[in-house]
Amino acid sequence: MRGRYLEREILSDLKGKMVFISGPRQVGKTTLAEGLGKRFYPSKTQYLNWDSGEDRRNILAGRFEPEKELLIFDEIHKYKKWKNYLKGVYDKNKADLKILVTGSARLNVYRKGGDSLLGRYHHYRLHPFSLAELSGFSFAGKPFDALEFHGPDEKNRGILEALMKLGGFPEIYLKGSAKHLRRWHNERADLLVKEDIRDIENIRDLSALQVLVALLPEKVGSVLSINSIREELAVNYRTAALWVDVLERFYYHFRVYPYQNSAIKALKKESKLYLWDWSEVPDDGSRFENVVASHLLKFVDYLFDAEGYKTGLHFLRDREQRETDFLITAENKPWFAVEVKSSAKSVSKSLKYFASKLSVPFVYQVVREPGTDFTQDGVRVISAEKFLSGLI
Numbered sequence: 001m002r003g004r005y006l007e008r009e010i011l012s013d014l015k016g017k018m019v020f021i022s023g024p025r026q027v028g029k030t031t032l033a034e035g036l037g038k039r040f041y042p043s044k045t046q047y048l049n050w051d052s053g054e055d056r057r058n059i060l061a062g063r064f065e066p067e068k069e070l071l072i073f074d075e076i077h078k079y080k081k082w083k084n085y086l087k088g089v090y091d092k093n094k095a096d097l098k099i100l101v102t103g104s105a106r107l108n109v110y111r112k113g114g115d116s117l118l119g120r121y122h123h124y125r126l127h128p129f130s131l132a133e134l135s136g137f138s139f140a141g142k143p144f145d146a147l148e149f150h151g152p153d154e155k156n157r158g159i160l161e162a163l164m165k166l167g168g169f170p171e172i173y174l175k176g177s178a179k180h181l182r183r184w185h186n187e188r189a190d191l192l193v194k195e196d197i198r199d200i201e202n203i204r205d206l207s208a209l210q211v212l213v214a215l216l217p218e219k220v221g222s223v224l225s226i227n228s229i230r231e232e233l234a235v236n237y238r239t240a241a242l243w244v245d246v247l248e249r250f251y252y253h254f255r256v257y258p259y260q261n262s263a264i265k266a267l268k269k270e271s272k273l274y275l276w277d278w279s280e281v282p283d284d285g286s287r288f289e290n291v292v293a294s295h296l297l298k299f300v301d302y303l304f305d306a307e308g309y310k311t312g313l314h315f316l317r318d319r320e321q322r323e324t325d326f327l328i329t330a331e332n333k334p335w336f337a338v339e340v341k342s343s344a345k346s347v348s349k350s351l352k353y354f355a356s357k358l359s360v361p362f363v364y365q366v367v368r369e370p371g372t373d374f375t376q377d378g379v380r381v382i383s384a385e386k387f388l389s390g391l392i
Helices: 007-013 029-040 053-061 082-093 131-135 153-166 170-175 178-200 206-219 226-233 237-249 284-305 349-358 384-390
Strands: 018-022 045-049 070-074 098-103 121-125 253-258 272-275 311-317 323-330 333-341 362-367 373-376 379-383
Touching: 007 018, 007 029, 007 121, 018 029, 029 045, 029 070, 029 098, 045 053, 082 098, 121 284, 131 153, 131 384, 153 170, 153 178, 153 284, 153 384, 170 178, 178 206, 206 226, 206 237, 206 272, 226 237, 237 253, 272 284, 284 311, 284 323, 284 333, 284 384, 311 349, 323 349, 333 349, 349 362, 349 379, 362 384, 379 384
Parallel strands: 018 098, 018 121, 045 070, 070 098, 253 311, 333 362, 362 379
Antiparallel strands: 253 272, 311 323, 323 333, 373 379
């Protein structure tokens, strides 16, 4: 298989700044970084992992191997003073060294007291495999362009079914084994809570956080209620909200918020929740919606991180309870709307309403039924294997 979808952009940015790559545990950050080193800086790359005692001592002592061109720091955000440390290393060595930093927490949000690294780095969020990436497709347009879809549908359909079953995390997807997937599910939550979160966050009751991890897959696709979580965990509202935020910072889940516009009486505070590893979602319909949500998030994150476009992922819901699953925006203006359905029997009335009310340029109803592609009342009803080929 060819390299990951961010390689070209990372290599280009390394020429002028440090590059940070964050994303969920086991999404392929280290593999991507080491692969770039081996192919483009052979024998001139030094890999340093904060979790290794020897590497940690070398990091703190500033011992770098001579004649290296690329330094890779893995999980260095676990060091309390990591920002000032990297600032010093970069300022001293920027003429001679390229610096690549990877981490399983959101490296661009640890900014309490200001961002001492401002202007010295570029940040990318690495996502799991998507249908377009696995098929070798990539969106080559810009905001407000029409999406271009690719075939053959049979190949795309096979990839989509594998993604639905196994998720998009490289190791498990490539093994293609249900047994490995089950074992991975059993291990991943414990590693996330007992290693990644424990090392950084001051949370005393890690067992309750593990309970929350077990509860969230059932809540995918629905409006998230912190009060409901508070009651289920028997904690106060502030604690429940904090734990949800922590899991989001460590890429366990992501939230989609309602789009605000004066043309509709939208709900303001409620969000919908989805998992980065959609293979954990037990309900088939909710998992399908999560797959589409994850592909759309990867799309908007890529356009923001790599191309600099201010894109966003939202959902639509008004006080009359009309709802549409997703709206992609650019500069906070509607670009295209997406409703996810299991079949193509009828076009969503809410989708048509919002499309008209907000003058959405492109409107899609994405369905599970293979081989579907027709337009009705201004809505393109399209099968998921075709629609997802038009993203990243």
